[in-house]
Amino acid sequence: MAQGDLFVISAPSGTGKTTLCEMLLKEVPDIDFSVSHTTRPPRKNEVDGRDYHFVSRMKFDEMVSRGEFLEWATVHGNCYGTSSREVFSCLEAGRDVLLDIDVQGARQVRERFPGAVLVFILPPSMAALEERLRARGTEDAERLRIRLENAGLEVRSAPDYDYVVINDELPRALEDLKAIIRARRLRAQRVLSKWKI
Numbered sequence: 001m002a003q004g005d006l007f008v009i010s011a012p013s014g015t016g017k018t019t020l021c022e023m024l025l026k027e028v029p030d031i032d033f034s035v036s037h038t039t040r041p042p043r044k045n046e047v048d049g050r051d052y053h054f055v056s057r058m059k060f061d062e063m064v065s066r067g068e069f070l071e072w073a074t075v076h077g078n079c080y081g082t083s084s085r086e087v088f089s090c091l092e093a094g095r096d097v098l099l100d101i102d103v104q105g106a107r108q109v110r111e112r113f114p115g116a117v118l119v120f121i122l123p124p125s126m127a128a129l130e131e132r133l134r135a136r137g138t139e140d141a142e143r144l145r146i147r148l149e150n151a152g153l154e155v156r157s158a159p160d161y162d163y164v165v166i167n168d169e170l171p172r173a174l175e176d177l178k179a180i181i182r183a184r185r186l187r188a189q190r191v192l193s194k195w196k197i
């Protein structure tokens with residue numbers, strides 16, 4: 001069976017990446033979301049095993065030392081990582097995989113997996129980003145400040161990505177993401193690997 005494709009999505013915190021990924025997963029068949037491990041405490045509506053695998057710092061460090069992560073990074077003061085086993089078992093079964101990871105993680109994935117498709121999502125402006133992050137109401141003033149400070153650094157990595165989508169209107173941004181996945185699935189190599197006379 002042909003191997004699936006790996007889609008990496010990054011964006012500054014508050015851009016709407018989680019919202020878009022959730023919509024994408026509902027509308028696009030045959031794509032699995034890779035649930036990351038994190039040392040960040042869960043938010044109110046988050047469910048362990050669905051949004052993240054919430055783990056202690058000790059457990060996270062053990063996983064790092066056992067080489068269990070395809071990539072990992074410290075983001076806004078917490079550790080986040082992608083389990084290699086989870087990703088490769090899906091890809092080998094011919095399914096596509098969606099990673100919602102930061103720019104440091106995307107860089108590591110590109111090195112280890114050059115065929116990955118990297119998509120950067122931008123807010124319409126930095127002012128809109130700040131407004132969305134404040135309206136989400138999940139961060140206290142200090143954590144909000146850190147996220148906004150990091151946002152300015154993260155957007156500088158956008159030119160390293162294959163595609164850039166601007167999340168102004170959600171339905172349009174979703175269509176852009178779907179178009180990227182659709183085009184990737186229509187590559188000659190992928191279509192012909194499944195086509196039989």
Ligand code: ADP
Pocket residue numbers: 011012013014015016017018019020132133135136167168169170
């Ligand atoms: P991220 O995962 O990038 O941190 P979220 O998906 O949590 O961002 O979105 C941040 C906030 O912005 C949420 O409250 C979400 O409902 C809102 N949001 C997302 N996309 C848009 C959009 N296109 N226009 C206005 N608000 C949006």
Ligand code: 5GP
Pocket residue numbers: 010011012013036037040071072073075076080081082100101102103104105106
């Ligand atoms: P949040 O705390 O808002 O859920 O996520 C903060 C940042 O961590 C986001 O940029 C998100 O993409 C990133 N992130 C989530 N999971 C991973 C992961 O497994 N690896 C890396 N490198 N970043 C991640």
